Amino acid sequence: MPVICQLKSVRKDYPMGDLTVTALRDVSVEIHAGEFTVFSGPSGSGKSTALNLIGCLDRPSAGSVMLEGRDVATLGDEALGAVRARRIGFIFQSFNLIPVLTAYENVELALRLAGVKDGRDARVKKALNDVGLGEYLDRRPAQLSGGQQQRVAIARALVKQPAIVIADEPTANLDSTNGAAILAIMKEMNTRAGVTFLFSTHDPDVVAQARRIVTLHDGLLVNDTSRPRAS
């Protein structure tokens, strides 16, 4: 499968007063289309930093971040925002839905920001149907359960058909039943539609579902294990 994303000798430093904390040290990794990959490691290992860089939320201190063959580390704020808007979907631990928007509007927001004008209504409804929330279009986040909110977040991430979906601890705020259901939806999207997922997680269930596990420790990539696709 083609390479969607690549970190090349990436280092990320954070200035902390007079000190500099290095969150990633010379990390190189390739993410291929259709992968279901987990970045694992203890707190402070650098997995969130790696996801931030791949998700174009941040820039490396050194090295390059290639997304679909383009070095995004050199892009300005606006161009980076445009890349995020069109090519990257995000699923967050705390769902991060906009409270004043309905489920429909939250999903539509992703298409608006991606500049999609045609067929928006049909795409939003299909995305919400796909996660089983076709009947909850007009509900605001406060009127939905945690599991339902995370489903809306998945629909929002997928509606624009991104190159990669970055999921930061997506099951951490859910009970095991809802967590499993959310994971099943994402697994199904990966299998059926070939959506590329990249996780940061401590959840053993998520790790168990991953076909590839990239382990980070103290900012270093210490292990990269792939499992064969189940037939």
Next chain:
Amino acid sequence: MWFLITLAFRNLFRNKFRTALSSVVVMVGVAIQIFGWGLVDGGDENVLRAASSTMTADVLIRPSAYPKDNLSWPLAESLVPPPSLLDAAAASGTLAPRLLFNARLVAGTEASRVLVVGYDPELDFKVFPRTHWAIDGTWPAEGQQQVVVGRALARLLDLAVGREIILEARSFQGALNAYTYTVSGVVHTDNSMFDNIGMWMPLALADTLVLTEGRRTHLALDVHDGDVAAVAVALDTAGFDAVTVREETADMLAVGDIRRRAVSFLVLIIMVIAATGIANTVVMAAYERVREVGTLMAFGMPRRGILQLFLIEGAVMGITAGGVGAVLGSAVNLYFSENGIDLSRQVGVAGSSMSMGSVLYTTFAWTPVLASVFFAIAVAVIASIYPARYAAGLVPADAVRAE
């Protein structure tokens, strides 16, 4: 943009109480500004109307040496108007000659200093139609020793129609004359000065009392056509000064201007308080919504979009609060522009030479309303700049994980 406006509007309703508190100050500021300006403009109109309907008409012509302070009325400075001036004035409109002088009114054991207005019964009614005047009784009949007195003066001296009074005055030559007259009417004019100290008699009686032999102190011109200011300049001839009603009331209008500035200063203070409240509201909104801002950024909203969102929230608050304030201020203004504010206690004091109408009608105009709302919006947007910049400057990687 419409989406941002919708989002901004809904965001403001997330904390209704906080938004309402900030908005109330803006509303009060706008309402005070509109009503205050209406009051001051109404005051100016009141002064102009009082002067033009009783004293100056469009153009007032006086002997050059005659005092302009409306406090003393010396017969010594009266002049016989030259035919050239009368002809020139008549070519521009209708001219009403008057003779104003001080006299002493004695009614039984009571006495008071009064301002006598000698008027031409035919011309004076054309130049001063007395539309808004009210009279108990009648104006003096021709050939009768009759006078009309101002209402506050009548009240002070307990004068009623039919009462006999004695008027003492020094003639132009300095002799003391006194005649007995009958009060034929008690008048309420548009001008408190005449109500408080005024007494009206036909010119023929005045000439007899003070022996002025055709001398006049005032010539009031009702301009039929043309520019009033140009007419005044043209009539400003040797020996006589001609002024428009605005020039004549310039001092009073200057006071109005000071009042207008005072209102504006008060509104400015209120708006500074409002700006602080709005800034606080939007700052709190920005601090509370860091993760939300991060999410919008993560999904590609550019920094200028975030900036616009918070500025629009401020603007929506300004528009809403300014709009409500404008409606309230306009409603109060319109009420008093119809019903007026009774100032008779303030200006209707016998002996007072304050030249104002006893009822003040506020003035309603769209310009101050629109200016006030625009000002409120500008204040709200300016107050939102700091929080908007704070939100737009957030680092998306940190903001999406903010608690």
